[in-house]
Amino acid sequence: MPELPDVEGFRRVLDEHTGEPIESVSVYDAGVLRGVTPRRLRAALRGHRFEAARRRGKWLIAPAEGPVVLIHFGMTGSLSWHPADEPRDRFVRVVWRLRDGELRYGDMRKLKGIHLAADAADAPRVLGDLGPDALDVSRDRLAGLLAGRRGRLKTTLTDQSVIAGLGNLLADEICWRARINPLRTAGDLDPPEQAALHRAMRRVLRASVEAERVPPRATWLTGARDDPDPVCPRCGTHLTSRRLSGRRTVWCPRCQPA
DNA sequence: AGGATTGTTATTAA
DNA sequence: GTTAATAACAATCC
Known part of the structure; x- marks a missing residue:
């Protein structure tokens, strides 16, 4: 975990x-x-x-x-x-x-x-080669870390040499909260999207650190992703699930359009 | 039985 | 150099 x-x-x-x-x-x-x-x-x-x-x-x-x-x-x-x-x-x-x-x-x-x-x-x-701790990353710094990256957003967020601390559940949760598709190219986010991503990261981290885990609340993606037929806690749409470089990635096709 | 699992690393390939 | 995919590590659960 x-x-x-x-x-x-x-x-x-x-x-x-x-x-x-x-x-x-x-x-x-x-x-x-x-x-x-x-x-x-x-x-x-x-x-x-x-x-x-x-x-x-x-x-x-x-x-x-x-x-x-x-x-x-x-x-x-x-x-x-x-x-x-x-x-x-x-x-x-x-x-x-x-x-x-x-x-x-x-x-x-x-x-x-x-x-x-x-x-x-x-x-x-x-x-080894560790990026800044995710709790220490400001909005501007996040923009700088993503700039020019051609990899997918999810993959970039979980790359410990870029940002340290985010794992599979957190990355999916943050993308879902920010309403951004995890398959997007990391360097392609516009400033409002970067701001939304940063806000989501802060909020998800704050609540998770408080709980000492990513809390599987019913209002969070993490609380829904392991259901037999998972739906988005926000809009009820069936969640999409796919393997991305060996890790299960879950998102809402309606809230997080490609 | 077979497949999946929240982490990282080596390897190979594009 | 960057990115992506896969297997491997080990042990469990469904």
Whole structure:
């Protein structure tokens, strides 16, 4: 699931548990460790405290008094806080034990996972080529990011090197809210359309961050898209669905004409 | 059984 | 250089 709002929720979880020393780090499945061994992860973090957690796009960035933990949640990752004696489900892959409980990284599919940077200066190496966080993109900046792009709008919005944080559900939701067809060429939007897209992005993100997910409300595309015979929550027209570079894309042919 | 799934990346092709 | 499509990664659900 994790797109920007979900990861923002994980960031809050971590932020509530800064300041206490990490008593132990347990790796139950090293398959989620990327470029670091369990031994090195333990050695780098034991006795350290997590500091204020940050997020960039879908990355959670957790400095720990020197070393920096960077987590990408893939499609099924999560971070949650539990009492140490609460039974762990079988998808818990890594546990950071603190004084009053533990942080658990769970991940069913293990598509991405946990990286370790030596220090803050080393963190960009892990993040790679990331565009600005979607929450930091102004209207003018959005126009600049789309300018000259010949790819489709949906594909451009989900390209993390252009804008960081938008995933499949958010991109469809934003296009639907802005009443713009996701197959349009990104660079072809006129200024009023750019403004509508930006407004939709702000509103969708704000409500989603609040809910810590893209909320499947009945008045949202996300609340309708998985119905057996989905119709547009605005106008009742049957929704159109198509695969776009391997991702399901849903839109309303009436509200979002080609 | 077969197909689908909210993420990224490598590869190939146009 | 840009864009698009596909498979792969892994594990589940319908």
